[in-house]
Amino acid sequence: AALRRVVVEFARLGGAVSALAPAAPPLQDRLQVVLAGTAAQFDRFMGEAAPPLAAAVRTTLRATIASPPAVTLGRHQFHFASRVYVAGILNNTPDSFYDRGRYYGPQTALARADEMVREGADVIEVGGETAQQGDPIPAREEIERVAPLIAELVRRYDRPVAVDTYKPEVARAAIEAGAVLVNDISGAANPEMARVIATGHAGIVIMHLHGRPKQHYTDIDVPSMMDWVAAFLWRRSTEMIAAGVPRERILVDPGLNFGKHPSRGDVAERLHSRSLAVAS
Structure with missing residues (x-):
């Protein structure tokens, strides 16, 4: 009933309402709809809405419109509002689809890292398992x-180091070794990942993925790709916050190369809008 009143009232003010699936328990009451409207429409809506709802909308709008704050990860600070950061991908795997195992092995990998730093990489991201279809390797390996x-x-360079993994135990070991950012292509599907990030005081990149890592990534056919991706990222980000990860340490990735046909360009075209707002 409360949700229906929100839909009716916002539509009465001329705004647009898109229904989305609820978040997973215990957050199923958090994500119900997406409201789209002008500043005036939101002002009127907040003036007429119940105080708790008005406060939630105001917080979300502030997070959406304001420039993102500086993010501190370890001893490194990121200013995403004012610049773009370049990450050098260093896959220490024999079967990487990215470099075909060209830099597999400690000495070869370190030599490539030297090149990346000279070429201006701001971040070095280390991967130990290919994203190609196949059986996962053991976490220990x-x-x-x-x-x-x-x-x-970390010892050699004054550069933040990230790790590309979806396994919480690997993320924990990487953070203990000095990594300050975890790139999880599963979208933090394992609930333990949130606890690892929170206790390790690291940041996380949550990628949208339909299915599981290392499966065949088939093209996805949904009416609104952006709404579907945004709902997934909102849900997983909210779960991270509930586990104790600060909102500013959560980055999102729509996963453009994973099950999204190039013809579905609405995701890339709307990245600039920063329409995904997570209120802590």
Whole structure:
């Protein structure tokens, strides 16, 4: 009944309402609709809405419109509002689809890292398992590939180091080795990942993925790709916040190369809008 009143009242003011699936328990009452309207329409709506709802809308609008604050990860600070950061991808795997295993092995990987730093990489991201279709490697083996390399990169360079993994135990080992950011292509599907990020005081990149890592990524056919992706990222980000991860340490990735045909350009075209707002 309360949701219906929101839909009716916002539509009466001339705004647009899009229904979305609820978040997963215990957050199922958090994400119900997306409201789109002018500043005047939102002002009128907040003036007429119940105080708790008005406060929630005001917080979300502030997060959407305002420039993102500086993000501190370890001893490094990121200013996403004023510049673009370039990440050098360093895959210490024999079967990487990105570089075909060209930099597999500690000495070869470190030599490539030297090149990346000279070429101006702001961040070095280390991966220990290919995203290609196939069986996952054991976490212990992935840790052996990434943790010593991360520790050496942190020792050598004044650059933030990230790790590309969807396994919480690998993320924990990487953070202990000095990584300050975890790139999780599963979208933090494992609830333990949130606890690892929170206790490790790291940041996380949550990627939208339909299915599971290392499966065949088939093209997705949904009426509104952007709404579907935004709902997923909102839900997973909210779960991160509930676990104790500060909102400013959460980055999102729509996963353009994972199950999204190039013809579905609405995701890329709307990235600039910063329409995904998560209120803590």
